[in-house]
Amino acid sequence: MLSFFSGIMLGLSLIIAIGAQNIWVLSQSMAGANRLALAAACIFSDVLLIILGVYAANEIKExxxxxxxxxxxxxxxxxxxxxxxxxxxxxxxxxxxNAAKANAHxxxxxxTQTLMISFLNPHVYLDTVVLLGSIGALQPSPQMFAFGACIGSIIWFITLTAFSPTLKRWLSSTTKWRIFDSLIAIILLFMAYQLLNFIH
Known part of the structure; x- marks a missing residue:
């Protein structure tokens, strides 16, 4: 279960920090885009990259x-x-x-546009494939870590699309993002400490 919760925490931290994809999702949701399709496309791309990263890193480690x-x-x-x-x-x-105005398509x-933004964003590969994958491979249960990271992705994108009007007010607040960023920094440092325990 430690691997599972580590996956959720790190997955959410990295997803929230990727601004371009979140701005796109929020602006499209506010424009009345098909929210189910939007969430499904984001979750599909994230889950695919998480599994690919963890599996590839685990194979390399073996x-x-x-x-x-x-x-x-x-x-x-x-x-x-x-x-x-x-x-x-x-x-x-x-x-x-600061979600820009968008037209519903x-x-x-x-x-198609969501998948392009997801797969053509270099930060996605660095954070999701390389970082999540390498850390996942070092967990006691890489499969549970990947599962937890996938659950984190599902939670975030469903929340972002389903509650976009409310979240727009929350996520546009500098003060609230300061709190978000502070929590993300703490979680990432905690994960770094956990990793060091693997080799000491």
Whole structure:
């Protein structure tokens, strides 16, 4: 269960920090786009990349056991870097989702555009595939970690699309994003500490 909850916490932290995808989802939801299709497209892309990342990293760890310390230190450094960025944003008060106005499209167009934004965003591969994958492979149960990260994705995107009018007011607040960023920094540092315990 530790792997499962670690997956949820880290998955949510990384998803919330990816601004471009969240702005797109929120603006489309506010424009009256097909919210079910929108959420499904985001969840599909996230789940696919999470499973791919964890499976690939786990296979690499099994084939090349000597790479495990490198995966660990790399994951720790990346988590500390992301935590530092979140802490700096919280200090500066520089975050906030200012969703631009958008026109509602046919659900097929919305899904296509959402998939393009998801798969063409380099941060998605760095955070979801590389970081989540390498950390997931180091967990006692990589499968449960991946499952937890997938649950985190489902929770976030269903919430973002279903409650977009309310969330727009919340997520546009600099003060509330300072709280978000502070929590994200704490969670990422906690995950880095957990990773260090694997090699000490």
């Amino acid at each position: 084939l090349l056991p000597a790479i495990t310390p490198w995966l660990t230190y790399g994951g720790v450094l990346m988590l500390i870097y992301l935590a530092g960025g979140a802490a700096y944003r919280a200090y500066q008060g520089s975050s906030g989702l 046919h659900w097929k167009v919305t899904v």
